[in-house]
Amino acid sequence: MVHRRALEPHRRHVLIAMTLHEDTLDWLARQAGRPPGDMALWLEALTHGSTGDDFDYQRLEFLGDRVLGLVIAEWLYERNDAAEGKLSQRLNVLVSRESCAQIARQIDLRSHMRLGKQARADGGLESDNILGDIIESLIGACLLDHGFDTARGMVRNWFGDAVEGRAGQKKHPKSALQEWAAGNRRKPPEYELVDRSGPDHASRFTVKVSVKGVGEMTGEGDSKQQAETNAAQRFLDEHG
Structure with missing residues (x-):
C-alpha cells in the first residue's frame, strides 16, 4: 500500500496537471485500466527536462525501473x-532500453510526451533513451497512483507479446561474438568509442569493434551499449 503522504511534494503541480489534454487522460486510462487519480503524477511522468518546468520524469523513472524488473x-x-x-538473460533483454522503446512506439507514447521545442527538433520523439525512460516513469506513476497490482497489470499488458514470444532467448550479439572469437581461436573482440554527437538528451554514439586478424565493423545507437551491440551484430553478419 502506497502512503498518500509520500505524494505531497507533487501537490504543487495539481493546477498545471489540468493542462493535460483530454485525449491524453483517456489514453492514460486505457494504459492503466483505470482513470488517473493524481493527475500531477502522470503529468510529471510524461515531462522531459527540456520543457523548462521545475519537474520531470527522472524520479518516477527511477522507481518504475525497479518495478518493471520485479514484475518481469x-x-x-x-x-x-x-x-x-x-x-x-531473458530478463535483461525484456527490460532493456530498446525493448521499452519498442513498447513506447506500440502504444503511441510519442503523441503524449511533453518535450521542449529544441528537444523535439533534435529528434527527442524518436530517441530510444527518452521513450524507454518515460515508459519506466509511467510505471512509477501507476504504482504510486493505483498500487502494485495495477502497475503489474499494466506491465503485463504492455510486455505480453514479448514475454510470450521468444524475446531474449536468442543470444546477445556481444556474447555471441565473444564465443565466436573464442571458437575461432581469436583474441577477444575490442570495442572503441569512435564518435559521440548531438545534445545530451539525444546523443548518438558510434562504436568500432575489431577482432585481430579478422576485421572490424562500426555500429551506431542512442547509447554506447546499443552502439556496441549493433557493431557486434554487424560483425557477425559479415564474418560469422
Whole structure:
C-alpha cells in the first residue's frame, strides 16, 4: 500500500496537471485500466527536462525501473523452470532500453510526451533513451497512483507479446561474438568509442569493434551499449 503522504511534494503541480489534454487522460486510462487519480503524477511522468518546468520524469523513472524488473522477473519465474542464467538473460533483454522503446512506439507514447521545442527538433520523439525512460516513469506513476497490482497489470499488458514470444532467448550479439572469437581461436573482440554527437538528451554514439586478424565493423545507437551491440551484430553478419 502506497502512503498518500509520500505524494505531497507533487501537490504543487495539481493546477498545471489540468493542462493535460483530454485525449491524453483517456489514453492514460486505457494504459492503466483505470482513470488517473493524481493527475500531477502522470503529468510529471510524461515531462522531459527540456520543457523548462521545475519537474520531470527522472524520479518516477527511477522507481518504475525497479518495478518493471520485479514484475518481469516474477513473470518469468512463474512461466518456466529455466536455470538462473537463462532467466537473467531473458530478463535483461525484456527490460532493456530498446525493448521499452519498442513498447513506447506500440502504444503511441510519442503523441503524449511533453518535450521542449529544441528537444523535439533534435529528434527527442524518436530517441530510444527518452521513450524507454518515460515508459519506466509511467510505471512509477501507476504504482504510486493505483498500487502494485495495477502497475503489474499494466506491465503485463504492455510486455505480453514479448514475454510470450521468444524475446531474449536468442543470444546477445556481444556474447555471441565473444564465443565466436573464442571458437575461432581469436583474441577477444575490442570495442572503441569512435564518435559521440548531438545534445545530451539525444546523443548518438558510434562504436568500432575489431577482432585481430579478422576485421572490424562500426555500429551506431542512442547509447554506447546499443552502439556496441549493433557493431557486434554487424560483425557477425559479415564474418560469422
